[in-house]
Amino acid sequence: xxxxLAFVGRPFTVMSVxxxxxxxxxxxxxxxxxxxxxxxxxxxKQIEFIGVNSLSVIILTGSFTGMVFAFQSYIGFxxxxxxxxxxxxxxxxxxxxxxxxxxxxxxAARAGSAITAxxxxxxxxxxxxxxxxxxxxxxxxxxxxxxxxxxxxxxxLNAIAVFCGTVxxxxxxxxxxxxxxxxxxxxxxRYIDLSDFMNGMIKSVVxxxxxxxxxxxxxxxxxxxxxxxGKATTESVVLACILxxxxxxxxxxxxx
Amino acid sequence: xxxxxxxxxxxxSFGEYKIHKGIDIQVRKNAITYIIGPSGTGKSVLLKQMCGxxxxxxxxxxxxxxxxxxxxGKELLDIRKKFGILFQNAALFDSMTVFENVAFPLVEHTKLxxxxxxxxxIEKLRLVGLRDVEKKMPSELSGGMRxxxxxxRAIALEPQIILxxxxxxxxxxxxxxxxxxxxxxxxKELDIxxxxxxxxxxxxxxxxxxxxxxxxxxxVLFGTPDEFKSTDNPYVRQFLSASMEGPIKVI
Numbered sequence: 363x364x365x366x367l368a369f370v371g372r373p374f375t376v377m378s379v380x381x382x383x384x385x386x387x388x389x390x391x392x393x394x395x396x397x398x399x400x401x402x403x404x405x406x407k408q409i410e411f412i413g414v415n416s417l418s419v420i421i422l423t424g425s426f427t428g429m430v431f432a433f434q435s436y437i438g439f440x441x442x443x444x445x446x447x448x449x450x451x452x453x454x455x456x457x458x459x460x461x462x463x464x465x466x467x468x469x470a471a472r473a474g475s476a477i478t479a480x481x482x483x484x485x486x487x488x489x490x491x492x493x494x495x496x497x498x499x500x501x502x503x504x505x506x507x508x509x510x511x512x513x514x515x516x517x518x519l520n521a522i523a524v525f526c527g528t529v530x531x532x533x534x535x536x537x538x539x540x541x542x543x544x545x546x547x548x549x550x551x552r553y554i555d556l557s558d559f560m561n562g563m564i565k566s567v568v569x570x571x572x573x574x575x576x577x578x579x580x581x582x583x584x585x586x587x588x589x590x591x592g593k594a595t596t597e598s599v600v601l602a603c604i605l606x607x608x609x610x611x612x613x614x615x616x617x618x
Numbered sequence: 619x620x621x622x623x624x625x626x627x628x629x630x631s632f633g634e635y636k637i638h639k640g641i642d643i644q645v646r647k648n649a650i651t652y653i654i655g656p657s658g659t660g661k662s663v664l665l666k667q668m669c670g671x672x673x674x675x676x677x678x679x680x681x682x683x684x685x686x687x688x689x690x691g692k693e694l695l696d697i698r699k700k701f702g703i704l705f706q707n708a709a710l711f712d713s714m715t716v717f718e719n720v721a722f723p724l725v726e727h728t729k730l731x732x733x734x735x736x737x738x739x740i741e742k743l744r745l746v747g748l749r750d751v752e753k754k755m756p757s758e759l760s761g762g763m764r765x766x767x768x769x770x771r772a773i774a775l776e777p778q779i780i781l782x783x784x785x786x787x788x789x790x791x792x793x794x795x796x797x798x799x800x801x802x803x804x805x806k807e808l809d810i811x812x813x814x815x816x817x818x819x820x821x822x823x824x825x826x827x828x829x830x831x832x833x834x835x836x837x838v839l840f841g842t843p844d845e846f847k848s849t850d851n852p853y854v855r856q857f858l859s860a861s862m863e864g865p866i867k868v869i
Contacts (some may be wrong), residue, residue: 420813483712492709495702496723496771497695 376461384509387501389577390456394502404507405464412473412508412574419468420493420519421526427460428452428527432534449550452531453524454558461524462562462608466516466569474577477508478598481581482591490582505578509571515562516570524562565613569606576602621683622647622779622811623668628677630663637663639835645779645828650805650812652822655832656857656866661815662706664832665781668813669701670694673863681779699727702772702780706787708764710756716743716767718760723775745807746800762793769800773808773864780804782814786821794818819858823847831857833866846865 407462435451463544481504484490493500580598584590623645630638636829637660645668646787654660666672666681671752679686686697720739724730730738743751746766758763766784772780781802786794802825805812816822822829823843830840832852837855839846844856856864 480713487707487712488709490707490709491666492703492705492711494671495669495698495705496726496775497698498726499695 369593371594383583384575384579387505387582390501391505391575392580394499395506397502397509400505401503404503405510407513408507408511411476412469412511414520415517416469417522419472420465420523422478423464423468424456424461424523425530427464427523427591428456429534431455431460431527432531433537436535436539442551445539446545446549447530448535448539448541449528450548450553452535453550453554455525456524456531457558457562459562459610461520461527461613462565462569464605465519465523466566466573466606467513467603469512469516469519469570470573470576470599470606473512474573474602475595475599476583477574477577478581478595479591481578482584482594485581485584486587486590500582505575505582508578509574512570512574513567514570516573516612517554517566520562520566523557524559562618564617565610568609568613571604572609573602576605621645624678624680624683625668625717626678626680627665628664628667628674628679630660630667633676637699637835638674641832641837642834643830643837643840645811645813647811648809649827650814651802651828651830652814652816652826652829653814654819654822654857655838659832660835661817661832662783663709663715664785665703665813665815669703669779669781671695699775700778702769702775702777702783704765704768704772704780704785705763706783708756708768710767710771712756714756715752716748716754716756716759719756719767720770720774721851723771727775738774740771742774743767745773746770746803747796755795760795762796763788765789765797766800766829769804773804776808777810779813781812782812782816784814784816785814786818794821801825833857857865 371528431452432448435448436445437449439445439451481490484493484504490500490504493503532546535546536543580594580601584591584594621644623643625643628638628641629636641664643651643653653661653664663672666836667674670679670689671688677687679695681700686694689697709715711722714722717739720733720742724735724738728735739752743749746769748763748766748770751759751763751767753869756767759767765839769780785797785801789797798821801812801814804810814822814826823846824844828841829843829846831838831846833853839849839851843848849855852865856866
């Protein structure tokens with residue numbers, strides 16, 4: 363009987379310990395953000411790593427999603443002769459949903475995993491202890507610049523993804539499927555306003571925080587040598603993706 | 619104040635597992651103290667408790683007569699500036715060059731100019747017997763050289779206490795001797811307190827001023843190398859003679 367209870371209970375204890383640690387790291391980072399020294403150079407370096415180096419991936423993801431979305435929605439709308447609404451749906455979907463979620467997942471796969479691998483390796487080779495022993499707070503040195511950079515660049519990457527998706531939609535809709543250009547664009551402008559974009563931007567800020575926070579957290583609690591680093595990296599991407607989707611629902615429900 | 623570090627009845631557990639069951643060690647100033655014992659007796663854990671990297675479960679740790687248990691934030695960081703630590707695998711920052719590694723504590727904690735930092739880094743590297751390695755990455759260095767760079771980084775801020783975590787583990791016999799001499803010379807040169815964690819009994823008997831042996835979470839014997847050589851304590855005798863026979867359980 364005890365074994366059954368332990369089997370059922372274990373995932374919950376593991377999950378609550380994880381959630382607790384994640385939140386404590388968030389709290390610690392928040393506190394250390396406002397304590398000098400402010401590491402501006404590290405922040406800029408992370409912006410380059412998380413943001414600039416993700417550009418090509420984001421541009422590709424954004425444009426192809428927009429293009430596919432245009433094809434797929436055309437099938438539905440053409441059935442009742444409303445092809446001219448394809449642009450509206452593509453841009454609306456990109457701005458409110460696909461832009462933020464897909465760019466966040468791409469960043470989790472590219473930068474989140476790298477953050478975990480780097481901090482995890484530092485952890486298992488005692489480099490984090492070395493930082494502490496040199497009287498440098500590891501959370502402030504490693505986590506704060508990464509998380510701030512994540513919060514800062516994610517909305518920018520989202521804006522680029524939405525733009526590329528919209529252009530991709532126009533390309534497929536107008537030039538391949540032959541929808542009237544004026545109708546396509548007019549309807550796009552008429553039914554979409556700034557609040558749709560802001561909605562996605564708010565999501566992006568939250569996702570940027572989640573991806574980098576999870577990356578730092580999984581790295582910070584790595585143990586068990588090279589194998590442990592590999593495991594932590596995988597877990598980091600999986601956890602970040604799950605949290606992105608869960609928080610996407612919560613945020614959508616709140617801002618509906 | 620006669621003692622640099624005092625451990626008072628230190629207990630440490632990880633979950634159910636008790637690794638330290640009441641340890642009392644007094645580390646004298648300006649001397650080399652070796653802490654020896656079989657693998658897995660928590661020597662490294664003890665070292666981390668000495669400098670506040672890990673809190674004891676019970677008991678007290680005094681540095682310069684002041685308790686460091688329960689310190690947080692800036693106070694703890696200030697305590698750590700008194701220490702230089704040489705980690706087991708040197709723990710050099712592998713994204714930085716040798717120069718940047720040694721300069722790191724100086725850049726972080728001093729307002730020295732670039733020229734001054736450069737001079738100090740070169741001087742510290744000379745002190746550990748290294749030349750023309752400043753631009754190399756840690757991955758390009760041999761194990762012995764990494765340890766020396768690690769030591770150069772540890773002494774960059776001129777700490778009062780240096781902690782060595784298994785400095786000779788994984789080195790060939792000649793390199794071991796070089797590192798032993800390095801510990802000895804650093805001690806003489808800088809007139810500081812050294813604590814060495816090791817299971818290398820020969821090094822300990824050669825250069826230690828005081829020795830403590832750990833077994834089963836307690837200090838078996840604390841004394842000078844001569845006292846260790848002449849003791850009839852069965853644990854110490856077994857460890858010194860590197861024998862399987864005796865009270866220390868091998869498996």
